[in-house]
Amino acid sequence: MxxxxxxxxxxxxxxxxxxxxxxxxxxxxxxxxxxxxxxxxxxxxxxxxxxxxxxxxxxxxxxxxxxxxxxxxxxxxxxxxxxxxxxxxxxxxxxxxxxxxxxxxxxxxxxxxxxxxxxxxxxxxxxxxxxxxxxxxxxxxxxxxxxxxxxxxxxxxxxxxxxxxxxxxxxxxxxxxxxxxxxxxxxxxxxxxxxxxxxxxxxxxxxxxxxxxxxxxxxxxxxxxxxxxxxxxxxxxxxxxxxxxxxxxYRGHEFRVNEFLRESGDVTAVKGGEGMPSWATVRDGQLKAGKTETEPDERALADVMTGLARFGVTSQRIGKALGLVGLDDFVAKRVPASLVSAGTEQVDFPDSRAYMRSRIECGVRINLEGREPAGIVPPSEYEAVRDDLVRRLSGVRTPDGEPVFEDVARREEYFHGPHADEAADVIAVPSDFDHFLSARLSGSRFGEPTEPWxxxxxxxxxxxxxxxxxxxxxxxxxxxxxxxxxxxxxxxxxxxxxxxxxxxxxxxxxxxxxxxxxxxxxxxxxxxxxxxxxxxxxxx
CATH class of the missing domain: 3.40.720.10 (Alkaline Phosphatase, subunit A)
Incomplete structure (x- = not known):
């Protein structure tokens, strides 16, 4: 130079x-x-x-x-x-x-x-x-x-x-x-x-x-x-x-999109599946810690949790019980991520019609034939399914009667360019970003925001x-x-x-x-x- x-x-x-x-x-x-x-x-x-x-x-x-x-x-x-x-x-x-x-x-x-x-x-x-x-x-x-x-x-x-x-x-x-x-x-x-x-x-x-x-x-x-x-x-x-x-x-509610979609039959759940990771876990458990693999004892315990999940003893149920006695935070800080995953009821992506795969995307993905590996929605029904999702999500109200979303729209209204078709099919924007969107299954549509800020x-x-x-x-x-x-x-x-x-x-x-x-x-x-x-x- x-x-x-x-x-x-x-x-x-x-x-x-x-x-x-x-x-x-x-x-x-x-x-x-x-x-x-x-x-x-x-x-x-x-x-x-x-x-x-x-x-x-x-x-x-x-x-x-x-x-x-x-x-x-x-x-x-x-x-x-x-x-x-x-x-x-x-x-x-x-x-x-x-x-x-x-x-x-x-x-x-x-x-x-x-x-x-x-x-x-x-x-x-x-x-x-x-x-x-x-x-x-x-x-x-x-x-x-x-x-x-x-x-x-x-x-x-x-x-x-x-x-x-x-x-x-x-x-x-x-x-x-x-x-x-x-x-x-x-x-x-x-x-x-x-x-x-x-x-x-x-x-x-x-x-x-x-x-x-x-x-x-x-x-x-x-x-x-x-x-x-x-x-x-x-x-x-x-x-x-x-x-x-x-x-x-965040002064509103946590809205669990996949729980809402499970109620309508769009989401099918699986117990003890792999599910989708959260970035915080990727960052804290892997990138920061430099962890190279799951420890043997951890893998064995994960197998046990997977087996229990198949019989209905899920991480969500255990967490709810721990919460009643004030131990949920204590245990959460000490339980390996893989154990939580193994015992969690999660979205069965291949068997679901539509789902939120990641809350960060602010949207819902359709399991489309020819695009997803095990797509079940025929291309001829794609636009009708999108319109139905837009209509139903637009009508969601909080327990207080307020709209959860300020806008629900097709992805084309937010993205353009050669990668626009990689976005979620339906974009859902929380009202004033005052509601926390969650992709997890927890047995109810609403709860307190997982992250208050x-x-x-x-x-x-x-x-x-x-x-x-x-x-x-x-x-x-x-x-x-x-x-x-x-x-x-x-x-x-x-x-x-x-x-x-x-x-x-x-x-x-x-x-x-x-x-x-x-x-x-x-x-x-x-x-x-x-x-x-x-x-x-x-x-x-």
């Missing part, structure tokens, strides 16, 4: 997972996040509408490609082939990310901790993968992770689980600090035109410690400190702050810099607008296939056609990750 005078990045994109006004505004008012407050005050800012589904694994590829999942191809933490699945990775993203587009026009990048970037491809610059990667990910260039750890000390993708509230807060803060330290080191070393750093722990804290405002504040204070250091050390011309979605308390549709965006019009209104900003806006701040033409447009605070550089994105698919097998996941059958 030809050397150039060190000037610092033209633009730095700071991703803060799950950031939104509902979370940030109280922290700003308390003076806890002065650097983020300064960017919000000095630049153009506003809410950033996320996509459907508003979850990390799909939303970040949408943000960094500027395209909807129907084009880039990632809808979930998992990708499916019939009834089989694997964990998504960067090779499942079928559109060009920002750093690859910039590379094609001769501009370099440093990318740190961005989700769904493992395994990295080659480009002019450096990349340390984030969420969805194994704990010791391959980086670009090869050997970079060792260099980062030599320079800054400990660097890990996922926070460790530690005992004690104070210790856990420090663990989260330490992970946040490592993002900023690694980013600043790599910017100094590679001198890129573009920098992109993402802070994931701002989302993790709500899933791991729901309602713990002291820990949330500690996390954001640590992130804000790193934002200030990045501004001081990197001195970018333009800063863009963006989140993939928002976060808030979870994703909301509106995140946040801010654009600050000398050439930014801070007076404009960004209330209509959308997740897809971030990529073309970043390019415009660098004077680079956007890809005409992007679904977003340049935010009005920035002068557009126009659009043009780029060559077809060339990428090679790989399975999530780096370091044996997929082998470690293959025996996982733990449903939510």
């Amino acid at each position: 030809e050397s150039r005078e060190t000037t610092g990045p033209k633009t730095v994109l700071i991703g803060i997972d799950a950031a939104c006004h509902g979370v940030l505004d109280p922290l700003v008012a308390d003076g806890a996040v002065p650097n983020l407050a300064g960017l919000l005050d000095d630049g153009a800012s506003g809410p950033l509408e996320s996509q459907v589904p508003p979850w990390t694994a799909s939303a970040w590829p949408s943000l960094y490609t500027g395209m909807n999942p129907g084009k880039h191809g990632v809808f979930d933490f998992l990708t499916f082939d019939g009834y089989d699945w694997e964990v998504v990775n960067a090779t499942h993203v079928d559109e060009r990310p920002l750093w690859r587009l910039l590379d094609s026009v001769g501009q370099s990048s440093v990318v740190v901790n961005v989700p769904v970037t493992h395994p990295p491809s080659e480009f002019d610059g450096a990349l340390v993968p984030g969420y969805m990667a194994p704990e010791d990910p391959n980086c670009h260039p090869a050997g970079l992770l060792a260099d980062v750890r030599d320079e800054i000390g400990s660097y890990r993708v996922y926070p460790n689980d530690v005992d004690g509230e104070t210790a856990q807060r420090e663990e989260y803060a330490s992970v946040a600090r490592s993002r900023g330290e690694a980013f600043r080191y790599l910017v100094d070393r590679f001198d890129p035109e573009f920098g992109f750093v993402e802070f994931q722990v701002t989302d993790t804290v709500f899933h791991d410690q729901p309602g713990d405002q002291r820990t949330v504040r500690a996390v954001y204070e640590a992130v804000d400190e790193q934002v200030g250091a990045i501004l001081d050390d990197c001195d970018p011309d333009t800063v863009v702050v963006a989140s993939d979605h928002g976060m808030g308390r 979870n994703h909301k549709r509106d995140g946040i965006v801010a654009v600050a810099g000398e050439d930014i019009d801070e007076t404009v209104d960004l209330t209509d900003a959308h997740l897809f607008d971030v990529a073309p806006t970043v390019l415009a701040t660098m004077g680079v033409t956007a890809d005409e296939r992007m679904d977003g447009t340049v935010l009005p605070a920035v002068e557009s550089s126009g659009e043009r056609s780029y060559p077809e994105y060339d990428r090679q698919r790989s399975t999530t097998d780096e370091g044996g990750v997929e082998d470690r996941l293959a025996n996982l059958g733990y449903i939510e």
